[in-house]
Amino acid sequence: EVQLVESGGGLVQPGRSLKLSCAASGFTFSNYYMAWVRQAPKKGLEWVATISTSGSRTYYPDSVKGRFTISRDNAKSSLYLQMNSLKSEDTATYYCARQFSLHWFAYWGQGTLVTVSS
């Protein structure tokens, strides 16, 4: 059974940094693209980042490019999201997802809430 468990969310002040983690199990982690998708409170879904199987390629929308960094450790079956220069508009539940290449999101974690506020 595919399992994705996020951690690292919490309350952080604007301008500060936070690192999210996602522990994967139930599949061969190194064979899949992985991604982060977020959902602001009572709002829709927004793609945040994708990383290739080896980690050599990363993809971001303009809204987070230069501030967020996605990475992975295939030996630990873990995915990460380093978030810097956080803004109030980054407040959201962040989902880790297993992705079919740079296409759809086949499996999702339960999410971790990030609140950016002073």
Add this chain to the structure above:
Amino acid sequence: DIQMTQSPASLSASLEEIVTITCQASQDIGNWLAWYQQKPGKSPQLLIYGATSLADGVPSRFSGSRSGTQYSLKISRLQVEDIGIYYCQQASSAPLTFGSGTKLEIK
């Protein structure tokens, strides 16, 4: 960026009724379209990928179709467990974008 225009924003239907949700892509995305269901308080789940293919474990009452750049999700016989918010997503090119969602309720 590719815009996905989803309609309706909300929908109230009776049990066993046929329900249809649509998404219009702002440009050609071929069959690179997915549908997700998000039940209250839960994470999204993949329903349909490749515009028409059913994801594993999804009931056969769900189906997807395409006509040009318009995509539809159909629920053939609405069940109480189908309530939630439905999203389309274009999977053709980055930045990947979602529709704004359709909230489905039971009448």
